[in-house]
Amino acid sequence: xxxxxxxxxxxxxxxxxxxxxxxxxxxxxxxxxxxxxxxxxxxxxxxxxxxxxxxxxxxxxxxxxxxxxxxxxxxxxxxxxxxxxxxxxxxxxxxxxxxxxxxxxxxxxxxxxxxxxxxxxxxxxxxxxxxxxxxxxxxxxxxxxxxxxxxxxxxxxxxxxxxxxxxxxxxxxxxxxxx
Numbered sequence: 486x487x488x489x490x491x492x493x494x495x496x497x498x499x500x501x502x503x504x505x506x507x508x509x510x511x512x513x514x515x516x517x518x519x520x521x522x523x524x525x526x527x528x529x530x531x532x533x534x535x536x537x538x539x540x541x542x543x544x545x546x547x548x549x550x551x552x553x554x555x556x557x558x559x560x561x562x563x564x565x566x567x568x569x570x571x572x573x574x575x576x577x578x579x580x581x582x583x584x585x586x587x588x589x590x591x592x593x594x595x596x597x598x599x600x601x602x603x604x605x606x607x608x609x610x611x612x613x614x615x616x617x618x619x620x621x622x623x624x625x626x627x628x629x630x631x632x633x634x635x636x637x638x639x640x641x642x643x644x645x646x647x648x649x650x651x652x653x654x655x656x657x658x659x660x661x662x663x664x
Contacts (some may be wrong), residue, residue, distance in 0.1 A: 511538055514577065521576055522549060525568050531561060534590050535597050538583070545583040547573075550590040557589035596655040599631070606630035609658040610638060614651050625658065 518536045526533040534550040551557050551565060566587040573585070596602060596610065610628045614621075626640030635646040 514538060514579065517577055518547065518549075518573065521572050522565075522569055525565060525572065526551060529561070529564060531557070531565065535595050543584075545581055547583050547585050549585070549587045550595070551587065552590060552594070562587045562589075592657070592659050592661065594657045594660045596657065599649050602628065602631050602636045602649070602655075605657060605660075608660060610655060611658055612636075612638065612655045613653045614647060615653045616651065618645065618647055618651075622653075 515536050515538060519533065522536060523533050530553060532552045534552050535548070536550075537548050539546050539548060549565065549569065551561060553561070566585060569587070570585055593611075596605065606628055608628050610626065612624045614624075616622070624638060624640045624645060626638040626645070629637035629639055629644065631637065631649075632646075634648070636649055636652070637644055637646045639645075
């Protein structure tokens with residue numbers, strides 16, 4: 486894992502709070518990192534699960550989550566970290582220091598793509614919606630897959646369905662890597 490630091494005179498801590506890297510917005514940086522990381526991951530037989538920048542007390546962290554059948558190994562993370570670090574050094578000029586972390590998503594794997602809701606059918610999930618359904622935004626239950634363009638879960642003995650674009654966040658619960 487490589488830490489990037491700018492010269493002391495050019496380091497601007499204010500960009501942490503604003504989620505703004507000079508003239509570049511956080512969302513644009515994440516999108517660019519995804520574009521750069523995806524072909525590297527595919528070339529190594531890995532699936533890029535999620536890219537996110539988070540602000541911590543210790544500074545900004547660029548998190549990259551990977552997966553593959555049979556699970557991620559430390560060597561996979563090291564390999565992608567080294568390749569991506571070199572690419573990011575050349576392709577993205579950030580005005581803030583950040584730390585690059587490449588890892589497995591772990592047992593609470595995020596569901597980030599529409600296909601994930603079919604792929605992980607039968608697994609326990611936690612879903613947070615953008616707007617309330619039946620007075621609730623948070624649901625835990627068994628993922629029933631997708632039907633008629635709606636994601637379905639079985640929560641509290643009730644089948645609940647909602648559109649993919651209504652989901653603010655979704656993750657597996659205690660996933661053991663069998664898919």
